[in-house]
Amino acid sequence: MATKNDNSAAQDAAKKALAAVQAKKAAEKTKAADDTRASGKVQHNITHVGQESTNKEELLAITKKNAMPYRIAAIILWILAIGFEVFAILFFTHKFEPAFAAENPGWIISWVVCLVLDLVCVIIGSQLWKKANHLDPASAKNKTKFWIHNNLGVFLSVLAFLPFIIFVLTDKKADKKMKTIAAVAAAVALVVGGLTSVDWNPISQEELLEAAGTTEVYWTDSGTVYHLYEDCSHLNHSVELKEGTTTTAIENGKTRACKTCEARAIREADEAAQAAADAGKTDVDSGTTDKTDTGENTVDTGN
Numbered sequence: 586m587a588t589k590n591d592n593s594a595a596q597d598a599a600k601k602a603l604a605a606v607q608a609k610k611a612a613e614k615t616k617a618a619d620d621t622r623a624s625g626k627v628q629h630n631i632t633h634v635g636q637e638s639t640n641k642e643e644l645l646a647i648t649k650k651n652a653m654p655y656r657i658a659a660i661i662l663w664i665l666a667i668g669f670e671v672f673a674i675l676f677f678t679h680k681f682e683p684a685f686a687a688e689n690p691g692w693i694i695s696w697v698v699c700l701v702l703d704l705v706c707v708i709i710g711s712q713l714w715k716k717a718n719h720l721d722p723a724s725a726k727n728k729t730k731f732w733i734h735n736n737l738g739v740f741l742s743v744l745a746f747l748p749f750i751i752f753v754l755t756d757k758k759a760d761k762k763m764k765t766i767a768a769v770a771a772a773v774a775l776v777v778g779g780l781t782s783v784d785w786n787p788i789s790q791e792e793l794l795e796a797a798g799t800t801e802v803y804w805t806d807s808g809t810v811y812h813l814y815e816d817c818s819h820l821n822h823s824v825e826l827k828e829g830t831t832t833t834a835i836e837n838g839k840t841r842a843c844k845t846c847e848a849r850a851i852r853e854a855d856e857a858a859q860a861a862a863d864a865g866k867t868d869v870d871s872g873t874t875d876k877t878d879t880g881e882n883t884v885d886t887g888n
């Protein structure tokens with residue numbers, strides 16, 4: 586089912602993790618199937634959830650539906666942000682001058698408050714937009730489109746402050762000092778809004794689909810990730826666990842594997858490969874293992 590795309594680092598990492606999960610399963614099959622669950626330090630109440638037969642289109646329809654409220658809320662907040670910017674411009678340029686904004690403290694307060702509300706709306710909107718993208722990721726086939734989609738909040742930050750800066754700097758009434766203060770304040774807001782709007786760790790639709798349905802995973806109602814190991818340290822304080830395929834986890838809003846579990850799976854897979862190499866076995870269940878350097882420390886190309 587995997588369609589070959591350009592290899593982004595993120596996809597490499599996802600593939601590596603996936604290979605690790607498969608290696609983990611293979612390793613477990615050869616072990617005596619007695620220990621892990623019974624000997625775990627923490628007793629979990631595990632509820633199995635989910636139908637097993639969700640296909641790709643159904644899954645994407647569900648993720649889209651899960652993300653929709655966040656997208657709508659983000660867009661509403663961004664519209665409000667632009668609205669506050671318009672008022673900031675009107676106040677600053679004296680185009681809108683109710684009694685309270687005619688005198689000096691009131692005038693400054695009026696456009697400063699509008700700028701602050703503008704920034705608040707941009708930041709909250711962007712966080713909701715990022716949340717929506719993690720529930721319902723965009724395709725990474727087109728890199729530019731993918732970046733724009735994930736970082737739409739950055740463009741909104743520019744849109745929410747740059748026009749104000751331009752109006753301020755070209756205003757003829759205000760004195761130079763006030764113009765400088767207002768422009769610098771808006772520029773700082775633009776940078777703060779922009780930086781908080783960047784998704785530093787985006788996930789793609791391809792990663793999501795590739796992870797879907799491949800293995801049994803664990804999650805909690807309150808968490809945002811799924812775990813590959815029931816005895817993951819992050820689950821030590823959780824008694825109630827849900828168990829299901831990654832597809833079901835994704836449907837429940839857990840779109841990403843826990844980093845600790847991912848690292849462990851990769852480590853265990855490396856160890857298993859090493860052990861297999863040491864034992865002189867050549868039939869490791871991994872089509873991608875490069876036979877020429879299994880005896881050496883493998884160079885980590887994904888990082």
Ligand SMILES: [Zn+2]
Nearest residue numbers: 812817843846
């Ligand atoms: Zn974990």
